[in-house]
Amino acid sequence: MAIAIVDYGMGNLHSVGKAVERLGYEPFVTGDADAMLAADGIILPGVGAFGDAMEQLHESGLDGVMKEAAARHRPLLGICLGMQLLFSHSEEHGRHEGLNILPGSVIRFAGGDYKVPHMGWNRLKFSKPEHPLFAGLEEGHVYFVHSYHVLPEKESHLLAVTDYGQPVTAIVGHGSVYGMQFHPEKSGELGMRLLHNFLALTDS
Amino acid sequence: MLAKRIIPCLDVKDGRVVKGVNFVNLRDAGDPVELASLYDREGADELVFLDISASVEGRATMEEVVRRTAGAIAIPFTVGGGISSVDDMKRILRAGADKIGMNTAAVRQPELISAGARRFGSQCIVVAVDAKYNEMWGDWEVYTHGGRTPSGIKVLEWVKQVESLGAGEILLTSMDADGTKDGFDLALTAAVSDAVGIPVIASGGAGTEDHFYDVFTAGKADAGLAATIFHYKEVAIPALKQHLRQKGVSIR
Numbered sequence: 001m002a003i004a005i006v007d008y009g010m011g012n013l014h015s016v017g018k019a020v021e022r023l024g025y026e027p028f029v030t031g032d033a034d035a036m037l038a039a040d041g042i043i044l045p046g047v048g049a050f051g052d053a054m055e056q057l058h059e060s061g062l063d064g065v066m067k068e069a070a071a072r073h074r075p076l077l078g079i080c081l082g083m084q085l086l087f088s089h090s091e092e093h094g095r096h097e098g099l100n101i102l103p104g105s106v107i108r109f110a111g112g113d114y115k116v117p118h119m120g121w122n123r124l125k126f127s128k129p130e131h132p133l134f135a136g137l138e139e140g141h142v143y144f145v146h147s148y149h150v151l152p153e154k155e156s157h158l159l160a161v162t163d164y165g166q167p168v169t170a171i172v173g174h175g176s177v178y179g180m181q182f183h184p185e186k187s188g189e190l191g192m193r194l195l196h197n198f199l200a201l202t203d204s
Numbered sequence: 205m206l207a208k209r210i211i212p213c214l215d216v217k218d219g220r221v222v223k224g225v226n227f228v229n230l231r232d233a234g235d236p237v238e239l240a241s242l243y244d245r246e247g248a249d250e251l252v253f254l255d256i257s258a259s260v261e262g263r264a265t266m267e268e269v270v271r272r273t274a275g276a277i278a279i280p281f282t283v284g285g286g287i288s289s290v291d292d293m294k295r296i297l298r299a300g301a302d303k304i305g306m307n308t309a310a311v312r313q314p315e316l317i318s319a320g321a322r323r324f325g326s327q328c329i330v331v332a333v334d335a336k337y338n339e340m341w342g343d344w345e346v347y348t349h350g351g352r353t354p355s356g357i358k359v360l361e362w363v364k365q366v367e368s369l370g371a372g373e374i375l376l377t378s379m380d381a382d383g384t385k386d387g388f389d390l391a392l393t394a395a396v397s398d399a400v401g402i403p404v405i406a407s408g409g410a411g412t413e414d415h416f417y418d419v420f421t422a423g424k425a426d427a428g429l430a431a432t433i434f435h436y437k438e439v440a441i442p443a444l445k446q447h448l449r450q451k452g453v454s455i456r
Contacts, residue, residue, distance in 0.1 A: 117327055123205075
């Protein structure tokens with residue numbers, strides 16, 4: 001199964017690609033719209049600032065491609081910033097419009113007693129343990145690095161949270177579209193198995 | 205609530221792990237990638253590679269080690285040693301490292317910390333601080349060049365400065381405790397943890413499982429790093445994590 005890893009000039013694509021490869025799928029890094037839409041699944045990675053990322057996606061026309069992929073029910077996974085981009089808007093360095101594939105906003109951590117960025121291993125709590133993404137899995141720790149977090153408009157889109165002084169959105173999902181705020185490719189066995197369960201959705 | 209991290213450190217020279225490693229179940233115990241994979245499987249939360257190559261060729265080899273490691277493990281890793289420019293940082297991060305560590309270069313050019321943080325984000329920038337107690341001062345002093353050169357800078361002032369410059373983490377090594385296996389320097393680690401708001405990785409002196417418990421509680425550290433006790437299996441990571449979990453420490 002061919003998995004397109006979206007290259008729009010942001011982030012480290014190498015680790016994600018290698019993780020997909022280790023799981024027995026064929027990753028290819030691409031910025032080409034047709035190749036993306038022809039793939040069995042799409043991963044939208046991302047490290048950096050929300051506004052810059054949206055600008056890059058927009059300039060390359062890939063914002064439309066992501067929406068098109070979602071409309072065609074292609075398995076689509078946003079990782080870290082890639083998950084945040086799926087939502088309506090962000091307040092990172094001013095207000096920026098997102099892809100608006102899922103309704104909701106991206107806001108900064110309040111800070112206080114909790115250090116920002118939220119960086120390190122934190123425990124997932126499955127909001128919908130019966131979801132196929134969690135097939136065969138138990139709750140455990142995954143690796144987070146982020147200063148902004150997502151408030152989904154619809155509670156039904158929330159698949160897992162973590163606790164960082166407040167419940168923090170960790171996994172979202174709706175139809176064929178998924179988002180993981182942590183880095184599954186850096187989250188040990190649990191991360192790899194979550195990634196595997198997402199990729200398994202591309203088999204059908 | 206974040207889990208406390210257990211971090212093995214690998215010294216690498218010209219692409220090979222140095223400091224004796226005696227793992228019977230490795231085909232090639234000197235291969236950093238194979239050792240890194242083993243630590244990943246054993247439950248290490250993160251890895252640190254310290255490149256001690258002296259030559260240009262050795263450094264180029266390290267880049268290849270980083271690339272292979274990034275393809276083989278599923279935990280974050282930091283690469284330190286010989287990074288003295290934003291270009292060096294870029295090279296190592298592009299090869300697949302999650303963070304870069306700086307020590308002497310950060311002391312010599314503190315603006316490298318802010319340049320790196322601006323370019324790659326604070327979460328990528330680890331400042332390594334080698335600390336030794338100065339009897340005359342009655343305070344800890346920062347050392348550079350692998351612990352050979354006293355800098356005349358007070359540790360508690362330096363760590364606040366690196367935090368304000370944008371460092372994401374401090375890797376604190378007690379030169380007094382290093383190699384003793386008598387335990388981490390709890391007074392130093394707690395003083396640094398109290399002085400800054402960024403995570404502190406404690407290093408130097410670990411000999412037993414309880415030393416990690418002490419540094420996570422009394423020492424207020426966010427992570428504990430060691431090398432030889434892990435390499436020689438004097439402390440095994442799965443047993444260590446089980447021990448800490450039983451004592452109520454938040455562990456992955």
